[in-house]
Amino acid sequence: MPVTEQIHKELSCEEKDAAAFLRERFLFLVASLPVCGPSNRMGVTVVENKNEVIVALSKLIEATATESIERNGVFNIGVSGGSLVSFLATGLTKISTDFSKWKIFFCDERLVPVADPDSTFGVYKKQLIDTEAVSLKEDQFVTVKQGVSAAEAAEEYAAKIKKYIPLSPLPRFDLLLLGMGPDGHTCSLFPGHALLNETAKWVAPITDSPKPPPSRITLTFPVINAARVCAFAVSGKEKAEMIKRIHVDKEDLPATRVQPTSGNLQWIVDKDAGALLN
Template identity: 60%
Template sequence: MIIKTKNESELIDELAKLINDKSEEAITKNGSFKVGVSGGSLVKFLSVALQNVKSDLSKWIVFFCDERMVPSDSEDSTFGAYKKELKGKVNLNDDQFVQIMQGVTVEAAAEDYAKKLMKHFGEVSLPKFDMLMLGMGPDGHTCSLFPGHKLLEETEAWVAPIGDSPKPPPERITLTFPVINNAGCVVFAMAGASKAEMLRRILVEKEDLPATRVELSEGEVVWIVDTEAGKYLPPDHFTK
Protein backbone atom coordinates (compact mmCIF):
# COMPACT_ATOMS: atom_id res chain seq x y z
CA MET A 1 0.00 0.00 0.00
CA ILE A 2 1.30 3.45 -0.95
CA ILE A 3 -0.48 6.46 0.52
CA LYS A 4 0.26 9.88 -0.97
CA THR A 5 -0.17 12.95 1.21
CA LYS A 6 0.02 16.64 0.38
CA ASN A 7 2.70 17.52 2.89
CA GLU A 8 4.53 16.44 6.02
CA SER A 9 1.67 17.46 8.32
CA GLU A 10 -0.79 15.26 6.43
CA LEU A 11 1.78 12.46 6.39
CA ILE A 12 1.98 12.60 10.19
CA ASP A 13 -1.82 12.48 10.41
CA GLU A 14 -1.94 9.34 8.25
CA LEU A 15 0.84 7.77 10.30
CA ALA A 16 -1.08 8.48 13.51
CA LYS A 17 -4.23 6.85 12.10
CA LEU A 18 -2.35 3.72 11.08
CA ILE A 19 -0.56 3.44 14.43
CA ASN A 20 -3.82 3.96 16.31
CA ASP A 21 -5.61 1.24 14.34
CA LYS A 22 -2.81 -1.31 14.62
CA SER A 23 -2.11 -0.63 18.30
CA GLU A 24 -5.77 -0.84 19.34
CA GLU A 25 -6.15 -4.06 17.35
CA ALA A 26 -3.11 -5.64 19.01
CA ILE A 27 -4.07 -4.53 22.53
CA THR A 28 -7.59 -5.89 22.10
CA LYS A 29 -6.27 -9.21 20.79
CA ASN A 30 -3.12 -9.75 22.89
CA GLY A 31 -3.15 -7.19 25.71
CA SER A 32 -0.08 -5.36 24.41
CA PHE A 33 1.33 -3.62 21.35
CA LYS A 34 4.82 -4.76 20.39
CA VAL A 35 6.34 -2.19 18.07
CA GLY A 36 9.82 -1.59 16.68
CA VAL A 37 11.02 1.91 15.90
CA SER A 38 13.86 3.40 13.89
CA GLY A 39 15.73 6.68 14.13
CA GLY A 40 16.19 9.57 11.72
CA SER A 41 13.18 11.62 10.63
CA LEU A 42 10.81 9.06 12.17
CA VAL A 43 11.67 10.39 15.63
CA LYS A 44 10.33 13.82 14.68
CA PHE A 45 7.24 12.36 13.00
CA LEU A 46 6.39 10.22 16.01
CA SER A 47 6.88 13.04 18.51
CA VAL A 48 3.85 14.65 16.84
CA ALA A 49 1.89 11.59 15.67
CA LEU A 50 1.84 9.86 19.05
CA GLN A 51 0.10 12.84 20.61
CA ASN A 52 -2.91 11.98 18.42
CA VAL A 53 -2.92 8.25 19.13
CA LYS A 54 -5.79 7.24 21.41
CA SER A 55 -4.78 3.68 22.26
CA ASP A 56 -3.54 2.81 25.76
CA LEU A 57 0.15 3.74 25.63
CA SER A 58 0.76 1.91 28.92
CA LYS A 59 0.24 -1.33 26.95
CA TRP A 60 3.01 -0.53 24.48
CA ILE A 61 6.37 -2.33 24.44
CA VAL A 62 8.84 -0.44 22.25
CA PHE A 63 11.83 -2.14 20.64
CA PHE A 64 14.54 -0.81 18.35
CA CYS A 65 14.84 -1.98 14.76
CA ASP A 66 18.49 -1.07 15.03
CA GLU A 67 20.68 0.94 17.35
CA ARG A 68 24.14 2.44 17.41
CA MET A 69 26.66 1.32 20.03
CA VAL A 70 26.92 4.68 21.75
CA PRO A 71 25.89 6.02 25.17
CA SER A 72 22.23 7.08 25.44
CA ASP A 73 23.28 10.73 25.85
CA SER A 74 25.12 10.68 22.51
CA GLU A 75 23.55 12.54 19.61
CA ASP A 76 23.85 9.26 17.67
CA SER A 77 21.70 7.29 20.12
CA THR A 78 18.24 6.40 18.82
CA PHE A 79 16.95 5.76 22.33
CA GLY A 80 18.41 9.10 23.42
CA ALA A 81 16.67 10.85 20.53
CA TYR A 82 13.29 9.40 21.50
CA LYS A 83 13.84 10.20 25.16
CA LYS A 84 14.59 13.81 24.26
CA GLU A 85 11.82 14.29 21.68
CA LEU A 86 9.01 12.51 23.52
CA LYS A 87 9.64 13.93 26.97
CA GLY A 88 6.67 15.98 28.12
CA LYS A 89 4.71 15.16 24.95
CA VAL A 90 3.91 11.46 25.11
CA ASN A 91 3.26 9.29 28.14
CA LEU A 92 5.74 6.51 27.41
CA ASN A 93 8.07 5.56 30.25
CA ASP A 94 11.73 4.68 29.78
CA ASP A 95 11.09 1.16 31.04
CA GLN A 96 8.67 0.56 28.15
CA PHE A 97 11.64 0.78 25.78
CA VAL A 98 13.57 -2.47 25.42
CA GLN A 99 17.05 -1.01 25.26
CA ILE A 100 20.30 -2.25 23.77
CA MET A 101 23.07 -3.04 26.23
CA GLN A 102 25.90 -0.54 25.90
CA GLY A 103 29.50 -0.73 27.05
CA VAL A 104 30.03 -4.27 25.72
CA THR A 105 31.16 -5.71 22.40
CA VAL A 106 28.71 -5.40 19.53
CA GLU A 107 28.48 -9.20 19.43
CA ALA A 108 27.54 -9.34 23.11
CA ALA A 109 24.96 -6.58 22.62
CA ALA A 110 23.33 -8.45 19.74
CA GLU A 111 23.21 -11.68 21.74
CA ASP A 112 21.73 -9.86 24.73
CA TYR A 113 19.07 -8.16 22.60
CA ALA A 114 18.06 -11.48 21.05
CA LYS A 115 17.55 -12.83 24.58
CA LYS A 116 15.41 -9.80 25.43
CA LEU A 117 13.27 -10.47 22.37
CA MET A 118 12.89 -14.09 23.42
CA LYS A 119 11.76 -12.95 26.87
CA HIS A 120 8.93 -10.93 25.32
CA PHE A 121 8.00 -13.20 22.42
CA GLY A 122 8.66 -16.61 23.94
CA GLU A 123 10.24 -19.73 22.49
CA VAL A 124 9.21 -19.18 18.88
CA SER A 125 11.00 -19.69 15.59
CA LEU A 126 10.68 -15.95 14.87
CA PRO A 127 9.27 -13.04 16.87
CA LYS A 128 6.17 -11.47 15.34
CA PHE A 129 6.05 -7.73 15.88
CA ASP A 130 2.67 -6.06 15.61
CA MET A 131 4.33 -3.22 13.73
CA LEU A 132 7.79 -2.13 12.63
CA MET A 133 8.40 1.50 11.69
CA LEU A 134 11.34 1.59 9.32
CA GLY A 135 13.44 4.27 7.73
CA MET A 136 15.16 4.34 4.35
CA GLY A 137 18.57 5.88 3.76
CA PRO A 138 19.79 7.66 0.59
CA ASP A 139 21.50 4.40 -0.44
CA GLY A 140 18.33 2.35 0.05
CA HIS A 141 19.38 0.84 3.38
CA THR A 142 16.87 0.09 6.09
CA CYS A 143 17.59 -0.70 9.74
CA SER A 144 21.37 -1.21 9.63
CA LEU A 145 21.14 -3.45 6.58
CA PHE A 146 23.25 -1.84 3.88
CA PRO A 147 23.57 -2.53 0.14
CA GLY A 148 26.05 -5.29 -0.63
CA HIS A 149 26.61 -6.20 3.02
CA LYS A 150 26.78 -9.84 4.08
CA LEU A 151 24.02 -9.31 6.66
CA LEU A 152 21.51 -9.09 3.81
CA GLU A 153 21.84 -12.86 3.51
CA GLU A 154 21.42 -13.66 7.24
CA THR A 155 18.73 -16.32 7.61
CA GLU A 156 18.96 -17.53 11.21
CA ALA A 157 19.87 -14.82 13.71
CA TRP A 158 17.10 -12.54 15.01
CA VAL A 159 19.55 -9.77 15.87
CA ALA A 160 22.88 -9.28 14.16
CA PRO A 161 25.97 -7.25 15.07
CA ILE A 162 27.58 -4.97 12.52
CA GLY A 163 31.07 -3.59 13.14
CA ASP A 164 31.74 -2.09 9.72
CA SER A 165 28.74 0.10 8.98
CA PRO A 166 29.44 2.29 5.93
CA LYS A 167 27.51 5.01 7.75
CA PRO A 168 29.02 6.14 11.07
CA PRO A 169 29.08 5.15 13.82
CA PRO A 170 30.42 1.80 12.58
CA GLU A 171 29.23 -0.44 15.44
CA ARG A 172 25.51 -1.22 15.56
CA ILE A 173 23.04 -4.00 16.08
CA THR A 174 20.11 -4.63 13.77
CA LEU A 175 17.07 -6.80 13.32
CA THR A 176 17.48 -9.17 10.38
CA PHE A 177 15.26 -9.75 7.36
CA PRO A 178 13.67 -12.97 8.70
CA VAL A 179 12.37 -10.96 11.68
CA ILE A 180 11.41 -7.89 9.64
CA ASN A 181 9.48 -9.94 7.10
CA ASN A 182 7.61 -11.82 9.82
CA ALA A 183 6.01 -8.62 11.19
CA GLY A 184 2.27 -8.03 11.06
CA CYS A 185 2.75 -4.59 9.54
CA VAL A 186 5.70 -2.50 8.36
CA VAL A 187 5.40 1.21 7.70
CA PHE A 188 7.79 3.58 5.95
CA ALA A 189 7.03 7.31 6.29
CA MET A 190 8.92 9.43 3.75
CA ALA A 191 8.89 13.19 3.23
CA GLY A 192 10.89 15.52 1.02
CA ALA A 193 12.38 15.61 -2.47
CA SER A 194 15.60 13.95 -1.28
CA LYS A 195 13.68 10.67 -0.97
CA ALA A 196 12.06 10.81 -4.42
CA GLU A 197 14.68 9.15 -6.62
CA MET A 198 15.33 6.29 -4.21
CA LEU A 199 11.60 5.70 -3.83
CA ARG A 200 11.34 5.42 -7.61
CA ARG A 201 14.18 2.90 -7.70
CA ILE A 202 12.57 0.81 -4.96
CA LEU A 203 8.85 1.04 -5.73
CA VAL A 204 8.90 1.37 -9.53
CA GLU A 205 12.15 -0.19 -10.72
CA LYS A 206 12.16 -2.79 -7.92
CA GLU A 207 15.94 -2.49 -7.78
CA ASP A 208 17.56 -5.02 -5.45
CA LEU A 209 18.20 -2.76 -2.47
CA PRO A 210 17.67 -3.50 1.23
CA ALA A 211 14.39 -1.57 1.48
CA THR A 212 13.08 -3.45 -1.57
CA ARG A 213 13.60 -6.72 0.29
CA VAL A 214 10.98 -5.82 2.88
CA GLU A 215 8.28 -8.23 1.73
CA LEU A 216 6.16 -9.65 4.52
CA SER A 217 5.26 -13.33 4.60
CA GLU A 218 1.90 -12.29 6.05
CA GLY A 219 0.81 -8.73 6.69
CA GLU A 220 1.17 -5.44 4.90
CA VAL A 221 3.91 -3.01 3.97
CA VAL A 222 2.60 0.57 4.02
CA TRP A 223 4.46 3.47 2.45
CA ILE A 224 3.24 6.94 3.45
CA VAL A 225 4.86 9.60 1.26
CA ASP A 226 4.34 13.30 0.77
CA THR A 227 4.02 14.96 -2.64
CA GLU A 228 7.72 15.73 -2.94
CA ALA A 229 8.90 12.27 -1.94
CA GLY A 230 6.40 10.62 -4.27
CA LYS A 231 6.85 12.89 -7.27
CA TYR A 232 8.46 10.20 -9.46
CA LEU A 233 5.87 7.53 -8.67
CA PRO A 234 3.21 6.87 -11.34
CA PRO A 235 -0.36 7.69 -10.26
CA ASP A 236 -1.42 4.04 -10.48
CA HIS A 237 1.08 3.14 -7.74
CA PHE A 238 -0.93 4.93 -5.07
CA THR A 239 -3.59 3.18 -3.05
CA LYS A 240 -5.05 6.54 -2.11
Protein backbone atom coordinates in the same frame (compact mmCIF):
# COMPACT_ATOMS: atom_id res chain seq x y z
CA MET B 1 -6.15 30.51 -13.42
CA PRO B 2 -5.93 26.69 -13.30
CA VAL B 3 -9.35 25.04 -13.37
CA THR B 4 -8.74 23.19 -10.10
CA GLU B 5 -7.79 26.42 -8.34
CA GLN B 6 -10.86 28.18 -9.73
CA ILE B 7 -13.14 25.35 -8.55
CA HIS B 8 -11.51 25.39 -5.12
CA LYS B 9 -12.07 29.14 -4.80
CA GLU B 10 -15.72 28.73 -5.76
CA LEU B 11 -16.39 26.12 -3.08
CA SER B 12 -18.59 27.20 -0.22
CA CYS B 13 -17.42 26.92 3.38
CA GLU B 14 -19.66 23.88 3.81
CA GLU B 15 -18.15 22.20 0.73
CA LYS B 16 -14.62 22.92 1.93
CA ASP B 17 -15.48 21.41 5.31
CA ALA B 18 -16.90 18.36 3.56
CA ALA B 19 -13.74 18.01 1.45
CA ALA B 20 -11.57 18.23 4.56
CA PHE B 21 -13.73 15.59 6.24
CA LEU B 22 -13.43 13.25 3.25
CA ARG B 23 -9.64 13.68 3.16
CA GLU B 24 -9.40 12.85 6.87
CA ARG B 25 -11.74 9.88 6.39
CA PHE B 26 -9.56 8.60 3.54
CA LEU B 27 -6.45 8.74 5.70
CA PHE B 28 -8.29 6.91 8.47
CA LEU B 29 -9.46 4.15 6.13
CA VAL B 30 -5.94 3.70 4.76
CA ALA B 31 -4.62 3.39 8.30
CA SER B 32 -7.36 0.94 9.26
CA LEU B 33 -6.51 -1.73 6.70
CA PRO B 34 -6.41 -5.26 8.19
CA VAL B 35 -3.20 -5.86 10.07
CA CYS B 36 -2.84 -9.59 9.55
CA GLY B 37 -3.73 -12.11 6.91
CA PRO B 38 -2.75 -15.19 4.96
CA SER B 39 -0.52 -13.41 2.47
CA ASN B 40 1.63 -10.35 1.96
CA ARG B 41 -0.22 -7.09 1.20
CA MET B 42 1.57 -3.93 0.15
CA GLY B 43 0.15 -0.45 -0.21
CA VAL B 44 1.60 2.90 -1.19
CA THR B 45 -0.30 5.98 -0.02
CA VAL B 46 0.67 9.37 -1.44
CA VAL B 47 -0.51 12.36 0.60
CA GLU B 48 -0.16 16.10 0.14
CA ASN B 49 2.70 17.00 2.48
CA LYS B 50 4.76 16.03 5.52
CA ASN B 51 1.98 16.96 7.94
CA GLU B 52 -0.37 14.52 6.23
CA VAL B 53 2.34 11.85 6.31
CA ILE B 54 2.35 12.28 10.09
CA VAL B 55 -1.46 12.13 10.21
CA ALA B 56 -1.65 8.94 8.12
CA LEU B 57 1.19 7.32 10.06
CA SER B 58 -0.47 8.19 13.36
CA LYS B 59 -3.77 6.67 12.21
CA LEU B 60 -1.95 3.49 11.19
CA ILE B 61 -0.23 3.27 14.57
CA GLU B 62 -3.50 3.90 16.41
CA ALA B 63 -5.39 1.23 14.46
CA THR B 64 -2.61 -1.33 14.82
CA ALA B 65 -2.17 -0.64 18.54
CA THR B 66 -5.91 -0.97 19.16
CA GLU B 67 -6.09 -4.31 17.35
CA SER B 68 -2.96 -5.64 19.06
CA ILE B 69 -4.09 -4.67 22.57
CA GLU B 70 -7.54 -6.18 21.99
CA ARG B 71 -5.99 -9.39 20.67
CA ASN B 72 -3.06 -9.87 23.01
CA GLY B 73 -3.19 -7.24 25.77
CA VAL B 74 0.03 -5.60 24.59
CA PHE B 75 1.38 -3.64 21.63
CA ASN B 76 4.92 -4.61 20.58
CA ILE B 77 6.34 -1.94 18.30
CA GLY B 78 9.81 -1.51 16.84
CA VAL B 79 11.03 1.99 16.00
CA SER B 80 13.86 3.50 13.99
CA GLY B 81 15.72 6.80 14.19
CA GLY B 82 16.04 9.67 11.75
CA SER B 83 13.00 11.74 10.79
CA LEU B 84 10.69 9.13 12.31
CA VAL B 85 11.47 10.45 15.79
CA SER B 86 10.05 13.89 15.04
CA PHE B 87 7.08 12.32 13.22
CA LEU B 88 6.24 10.34 16.36
CA ALA B 89 6.90 13.24 18.73
CA THR B 90 4.21 15.14 16.83
CA GLY B 91 1.82 12.36 15.86
CA LEU B 92 1.61 10.29 19.04
CA THR B 93 0.20 13.24 20.95
CA LYS B 94 -2.91 13.09 18.77
CA ILE B 95 -3.86 9.40 18.96
CA SER B 96 -6.18 7.54 21.29
CA THR B 97 -4.45 4.51 22.82
CA ASP B 98 -3.57 2.89 26.12
CA PHE B 99 0.12 3.77 26.19
CA SER B 100 0.61 1.64 29.31
CA LYS B 101 0.19 -1.44 27.07
CA TRP B 102 3.02 -0.43 24.73
CA LYS B 103 6.43 -2.13 24.60
CA ILE B 104 8.92 -0.29 22.39
CA PHE B 105 11.89 -1.99 20.74
CA PHE B 106 14.57 -0.68 18.40
CA CYS B 107 14.90 -1.90 14.82
CA ASP B 108 18.58 -1.03 15.10
CA GLU B 109 20.80 0.87 17.49
CA ARG B 110 24.22 2.49 17.47
CA LEU B 111 26.57 1.26 20.19
CA VAL B 112 27.24 4.62 21.78
CA PRO B 113 26.38 6.11 25.19
CA VAL B 114 22.79 7.28 25.63
CA ALA B 115 23.99 10.89 25.90
CA ASP B 116 25.65 10.64 22.47
CA PRO B 117 23.66 12.39 19.69
CA ASP B 118 23.93 9.18 17.63
CA SER B 119 22.03 7.13 20.23
CA THR B 120 18.58 6.29 18.88
CA PHE B 121 17.25 5.62 22.37
CA GLY B 122 18.86 8.87 23.52
CA VAL B 123 16.91 10.85 20.92
CA TYR B 124 13.63 9.16 21.88
CA LYS B 125 14.39 9.78 25.55
CA LYS B 126 14.96 13.46 24.86
CA GLN B 127 11.94 14.00 22.58
CA LEU B 128 9.34 11.61 24.03
CA ILE B 129 10.19 10.57 27.58
CA ASP B 130 11.82 13.64 29.12
CA THR B 131 9.26 16.01 27.58
CA GLU B 132 6.35 13.87 28.84
CA ALA B 133 4.70 14.60 25.49
CA VAL B 134 2.96 11.23 25.71
CA SER B 135 2.39 8.78 28.57
CA LEU B 136 5.36 6.54 27.82
CA LYS B 137 7.77 5.60 30.59
CA GLU B 138 11.45 4.80 30.20
CA ASP B 139 10.99 1.20 31.35
CA GLN B 140 8.64 0.58 28.40
CA PHE B 141 11.60 0.96 26.04
CA VAL B 142 13.56 -2.27 25.57
CA THR B 143 17.05 -0.85 25.22
CA VAL B 144 20.29 -2.24 23.84
CA LYS B 145 23.12 -2.98 26.25
CA GLN B 146 26.01 -0.54 25.85
CA GLY B 147 29.67 -0.87 26.81
CA VAL B 148 29.99 -4.40 25.40
CA SER B 149 30.97 -5.84 22.04
CA ALA B 150 28.51 -5.68 19.15
CA ALA B 151 28.24 -9.47 19.23
CA GLU B 152 27.33 -9.50 22.94
CA ALA B 153 24.88 -6.62 22.53
CA ALA B 154 23.13 -8.40 19.65
CA GLU B 155 22.91 -11.69 21.54
CA GLU B 156 21.56 -9.97 24.65
CA TYR B 157 18.96 -8.04 22.63
CA ALA B 158 17.79 -11.21 20.89
CA ALA B 159 17.24 -12.73 24.35
CA LYS B 160 15.12 -9.71 25.35
CA ILE B 161 13.04 -10.08 22.20
CA LYS B 162 12.51 -13.77 22.93
CA LYS B 163 11.32 -12.84 26.42
CA TYR B 164 8.65 -10.39 25.26
CA ILE B 165 7.61 -11.23 21.69
CA PRO B 166 5.42 -14.24 20.78
CA LEU B 167 7.26 -16.77 18.61
CA SER B 168 5.67 -18.38 15.56
CA PRO B 169 8.42 -19.66 15.14
CA LEU B 170 10.13 -16.29 14.64
CA PRO B 171 9.33 -13.37 16.92
CA ARG B 172 6.36 -11.52 15.44
CA PHE B 173 6.25 -7.79 16.11
CA ASP B 174 2.89 -6.07 15.84
CA LEU B 175 4.41 -3.12 13.99
CA LEU B 176 7.87 -2.17 12.75
CA LEU B 177 8.40 1.47 11.81
CA LEU B 178 11.29 1.50 9.38
CA GLY B 179 13.45 4.19 7.87
CA MET B 180 14.84 4.48 4.34
CA GLY B 181 18.31 5.93 3.93
CA PRO B 182 19.54 7.86 0.87
CA ASP B 183 21.30 4.68 -0.31
CA GLY B 184 18.19 2.54 0.19
CA HIS B 185 19.31 1.04 3.49
CA THR B 186 16.86 0.21 6.23
CA CYS B 187 17.66 -0.55 9.87
CA SER B 188 21.43 -1.07 9.73
CA LEU B 189 21.18 -3.27 6.65
CA PHE B 190 23.23 -1.58 3.94
CA PRO B 191 23.53 -2.24 0.19
CA GLY B 192 26.08 -4.92 -0.60
CA HIS B 193 26.66 -5.87 3.04
CA ALA B 194 26.88 -9.52 4.09
CA LEU B 195 24.12 -9.03 6.68
CA LEU B 196 21.58 -8.78 3.87
CA ASN B 197 21.80 -12.55 3.64
CA GLU B 198 21.80 -13.29 7.40
CA THR B 199 19.19 -15.94 8.18
CA ALA B 200 20.38 -17.56 11.42
CA LYS B 201 20.38 -14.56 13.77
CA TRP B 202 17.34 -12.50 14.80
CA VAL B 203 19.58 -9.62 15.80
CA ALA B 204 22.96 -9.23 14.14
CA PRO B 205 26.06 -7.26 15.12
CA ILE B 206 27.72 -4.94 12.65
CA THR B 207 31.15 -3.40 13.22
CA ASP B 208 31.82 -2.03 9.73
CA SER B 209 28.80 0.14 9.06
CA PRO B 210 29.46 2.35 6.02
CA LYS B 211 27.59 5.06 7.90
CA PRO B 212 29.17 6.11 11.21
CA PRO B 213 29.25 5.08 13.95
CA PRO B 214 30.56 1.70 12.73
CA SER B 215 29.40 -0.50 15.65
CA ARG B 216 25.68 -1.29 15.77
CA ILE B 217 23.11 -4.01 16.14
CA THR B 218 20.20 -4.57 13.77
CA LEU B 219 17.15 -6.72 13.25
CA THR B 220 17.61 -9.08 10.31
CA PHE B 221 15.25 -9.70 7.41
CA PRO B 222 13.74 -12.95 8.77
CA VAL B 223 12.48 -11.04 11.82
CA ILE B 224 11.53 -7.91 9.88
CA ASN B 225 9.48 -9.91 7.40
CA ALA B 226 7.77 -11.88 10.17
CA ALA B 227 6.08 -8.70 11.47
CA ARG B 228 2.33 -8.23 11.27
CA VAL B 229 2.81 -4.75 9.83
CA CYS B 230 5.87 -2.94 8.47
CA ALA B 231 5.61 0.75 7.62
CA PHE B 232 7.77 3.41 6.01
CA ALA B 233 6.93 7.12 6.30
CA VAL B 234 8.87 9.25 3.81
CA SER B 235 8.82 12.97 3.09
CA GLY B 236 10.82 15.29 0.85
CA LYS B 237 11.83 15.66 -2.79
CA GLU B 238 15.33 14.38 -2.02
CA LYS B 239 13.75 10.94 -1.46
CA ALA B 240 11.93 10.81 -4.82
CA GLU B 241 14.68 9.08 -6.82
CA MET B 242 15.14 6.35 -4.21
CA ILE B 243 11.37 5.80 -3.95
CA LYS B 244 11.33 5.34 -7.74
CA ARG B 245 14.22 2.87 -7.63
CA ILE B 246 12.37 0.81 -5.03
CA HIS B 247 8.80 0.92 -6.35
CA VAL B 248 9.14 1.47 -10.10
CA ASP B 249 12.52 -0.02 -10.99
CA LYS B 250 12.22 -2.77 -8.34
CA GLU B 251 15.95 -2.45 -7.69
CA ASP B 252 17.40 -4.95 -5.23
CA LEU B 253 17.99 -2.59 -2.32
CA PRO B 254 17.65 -3.33 1.40
CA ALA B 255 14.37 -1.39 1.66
CA THR B 256 13.00 -3.34 -1.33
CA ARG B 257 13.60 -6.58 0.56
CA VAL B 258 11.09 -5.62 3.24
CA GLN B 259 8.27 -7.96 2.20
CA PRO B 260 6.30 -9.35 5.16
CA THR B 261 5.53 -13.01 4.57
CA SER B 262 2.09 -12.98 6.21
CA GLY B 263 1.49 -9.36 7.09
CA ASN B 264 1.08 -5.90 5.62
CA LEU B 265 3.58 -3.44 4.21
CA GLN B 266 2.59 0.23 4.10
CA TRP B 267 4.51 3.05 2.46
CA ILE B 268 3.24 6.54 3.31
CA VAL B 269 4.90 9.23 1.20
CA ASP B 270 4.19 12.85 0.45
CA LYS B 271 3.83 14.24 -3.08
CA ASP B 272 7.46 15.36 -3.21
CA ALA B 273 8.81 11.94 -2.26
CA GLY B 274 6.34 10.20 -4.58
CA ALA B 275 6.83 12.54 -7.53
CA LEU B 276 8.36 9.82 -9.76
CA LEU B 277 5.83 7.08 -9.00
CA ASN B 278 3.77 7.53 -12.19
